Amino acid sequence: MKCSICKKNISFYHQRHSGLNFCKECFVKYIKKKVRKTLGKNIIKQNMTIGMGLSGGKDSLVMAYILNEFYKPIPNSNIIALIVDEGIEGFRKDGVNMAIKFCEEYDIAYKIATFKEYIGYDLDELVKIAKDKNLTMNPCSFCGVIRRKILNKMALNEKCNYLAIGHNLDDMAQAIMMNYIEGDVKKLAILGHDANNPMFVKRIKPLKYIPENEVLLFADLLEIKYHKAPCPYSSMSYRAEISDIIDKLEENHPGTKYSIVSGFEKLLEYLPVEKEMNVCKYCNEPSASEICKVCMFLEKLGILNV
Amino acid sequence: MKCSICKKNISFYHQRHSGLNFCKECFVKYIKKKVRKTLGKNIIKQNMTIGMGLSGGKDSLVMAYILNEFYKPIPNSNIIALIVDEGIEGFRKDGVNMAIKFCEEYDIAYKIATFKEYIGYDLDELVKIAKDKNLTMNPCSFCGVIRRKILNKMALNEKCNYLAIGHNLDDMAQAIMMNYIEGDVKKLAILGHDANNPMFVKRIKPLKYIPENEVLLFADLLEIKYHKAPCPYSSMSYRAEISDIIDKLEENHPGTKYSIVSGFEKLLEYLPVEKEMNVCKYCNEPSASEICKVCMFLEKLGILNV
Numbered sequence: 001m002k003c004s005i006c007k008k009n010i011s012f013y014h015q016r017h018s019g020l021n022f023c024k025e026c027f028v029k030y031i032k033k034k035v036r037k038t039l040g041k042n043i044i045k046q047n048m049t050i051g052m053g054l055s056g057g058k059d060s061l062v063m064a065y066i067l068n069e070f071y072k073p074i075p076n077s078n079i080i081a082l083i084v085d086e087g088i089e090g091f092r093k094d095g096v097n098m099a100i101k102f103c104e105e106y107d108i109a110y111k112i113a114t115f116k117e118y119i120g121y122d123l124d125e126l127v128k129i130a131k132d133k134n135l136t137m138n139p140c141s142f143c144g145v146i147r148r149k150i151l152n153k154m155a156l157n158e159k160c161n162y163l164a165i166g167h168n169l170d171d172m173a174q175a176i177m178m179n180y181i182e183g184d185v186k187k188l189a190i191l192g193h194d195a196n197n198p199m200f201v202k203r204i205k206p207l208k209y210i211p212e213n214e215v216l217l218f219a220d221l222l223e224i225k226y227h228k229a230p231c232p233y234s235s236m237s238y239r240a241e242i243s244d245i246i247d248k249l250e251e252n253h254p255g256t257k258y259s260i261v262s263g264f265e266k267l268l269e270y271l272p273v274e275k276e277m278n279v280c281k282y283c284n285e286p287s288a289s290e291i292c293k294v295c296m297f298l299e300k301l302g303i304l305n306v
Numbered sequence: 307m308k309c310s311i312c313k314k315n316i317s318f319y320h321q322r323h324s325g326l327n328f329c330k331e332c333f334v335k336y337i338k339k340k341v342r343k344t345l346g347k348n349i350i351k352q353n354m355t356i357g358m359g360l361s362g363g364k365d366s367l368v369m370a371y372i373l374n375e376f377y378k379p380i381p382n383s384n385i386i387a388l389i390v391d392e393g394i395e396g397f398r399k400d401g402v403n404m405a406i407k408f409c410e411e412y413d414i415a416y417k418i419a420t421f422k423e424y425i426g427y428d429l430d431e432l433v434k435i436a437k438d439k440n441l442t443m444n445p446c447s448f449c450g451v452i453r454r455k456i457l458n459k460m461a462l463n464e465k466c467n468y469l470a471i472g473h474n475l476d477d478m479a480q481a482i483m484m485n486y487i488e489g490d491v492k493k494l495a496i497l498g499h500d501a502n503n504p505m506f507v508k509r510i511k512p513l514k515y516i517p518e519n520e521v522l523l524f525a526d527l528l529e530i531k532y533h534k535a536p537c538p539y540s541s542m543s544y545r546a547e548i549s550d551i552i553d554k555l556e557e558n559h560p561g562t563k564y565s566i567v568s569g570f571e572k573l574l575e576y577l578p579v580e581k582e583m584n585v586c587k588y589c590n591e592p593s594a595s596e597i598c599k600v601c602m603f604l605e606k607l608g609i610l611n612v
Contacts (some may be wrong), residue, residue, distance in 0.1 A: 177486070
């Protein structure tokens with residue numbers, strides 16, 4: 001089968017929802033072009049500092065690879081990798097090391113922060129405390145809010161204009177679907193809109209229209225060495241259940257992931273943006289409510305230092 | 307196990323999402339009360355005519371049973387059953403007969419209309435024409451729009467204030483989820499809002515918060531004789547796939563169906579209502595676009611009479 005784009009080379013990938021066949025070269029170009037279009041000219045320009053959340057997994061490294069290519073030639077703009085070590089025994093150190101190696105290979109500046117230094121506990125310790133107190137808490141949900149808070153702080157320290165997160169199309173569709181099912185309109189609005197607050201660095205998701213399988217293909221084609229092990233906590237997650245459902249739907253109806261995400265973005269235009277933002281009464285950081293989610297969680301565990 | 311409500315009788319049903327146990331008597335009262343609350347005082351009052359779409363299935367008959375009890379004692383209010391015969395060989399006649407028997411048993415007025423007299427073709431004929439022309443069309447989707455149009459006409463003829471439809475919580479959750487997945491914001495808004503047009507009878511869904519299994523229990527407890535056969539076209543439906551997904555989610559996370567529907571209703575408050583409504587250029591009936599869906603479909607089949 002010939003490539004549908006260049007009509008010359010042999011195709012190596014058939015994109016089901018579009019019916020197109022891609023050769024390796026055209027596929028790499030296509031992905032970069034799609035990311036460029038997702039970001040737009042207001043983000044890829046001079047005098048920008050882009051912080052990038054880097055876990056060492058395929059998504060964040062593919063994102064960093066592409067952003068590095070975009071920003072390297074632009075005067076007065078730069079990217080910086082922000083690496084968070086949550087403290088997950090037998091898992092995270094490998095990811096952090098792959099992230100560092102990647103940055104060194106591509107000459108990208110990076111900073112590392114740990115849960116331990118920011119909130120006093122590793123994720124493993126938090127999970128153990130919750131277990132000892134018989135609290136049924138999903139590690140993913142609190143890991144997420146803590147990481148988010150730390151990344152924001154790091155991005156503020158580095159004076160970043162934007163914080164880039166490596167969420168791919170699958171991640172987006174899953175998060176949206178989870179919120180549809182939970183029926184939480186406020187969370188849906190937050191998922192799509194960034195709060196208007198100078199203490200909160202606006203987030204961008206360069207890979208939000210690239211499905212996971214294409215991120216993987218891209219990483220393999222460009223021989224990007226990423227951390228392959230899944231997080232030991234991920235199987236406990238509600239997200240895994242939703243992910244299976246959406247994968248099956250996509251198989252039966254190619255284009256489903258994209259329609260979930262693009263439909264949500266249209267819906268977002270009607271949802272209110274939280275104009276005001278409070279400040280957490282414990283940590284003084286921006287928060288949608290009186291107490292931020294991280295402090296709320298630490299309070300529940302009985303380990304909040306105030 | 308004792309009933310959680312009266313604390314006396316033996317319970318016969320455990321409601322998973324609430325943890326409550328019900329005896330038969332308290333369950334019947336509970337369902338009626340929930341339907342009464344769903345409708346509210348602006349609908350259950352004097353000088354009302356309520357048309358009820360009656361298929362002969364469990365949902366529409368349970369709805370008619372409850373509405374009959376509500377409206378019988380109210381002066382100057384009445385209900386009328388609107389029965390549509392789509393023309394589905396070996397299926398619909400049984401349903402229509404059960405609906406008629408039910409109306410006669412409970413002394414409810416009724417009217418019958420057929421696809422044949424309204425648009426010139428049975429559903430079976432339409433499906434055959436589509437097949438012969440190699441058009442891949444889902445029978446459920448066009449059956450739905452035609453039935454909707456006929457029910458509206460019947461309700462207008464009978465000067466109904468409202469048209470009651472027997473959709474239960476499962477039906478609602480499925481329809482909402484299908485629209486979330488398709489990402490069609492306009493259809494989502496239409497699903498929740500009635501168009502503001504005197505040619506369009508406002509629809510109410512008395513059972514929208516009652517899950518299908520509870521409708522079934524209610525029907526069995528009150529020995530309502532309903533049409534049990536599934537529509538021969540239903541297995542071909544995308545809806546069946548979504549229904550399986552939601553059932554599995556509900557099993558793992560009791561309360562899921564309710565949170566999908568209540569979340570959607572909160573979301574609806576932000577979605578725009580179609581203020582203006584056009585008139586179909588072919589049939590002169592209210593339509594969201596220049597040509598109504600029924601005429602659009604007949605045109606596609608090459609059988610539109612203009």
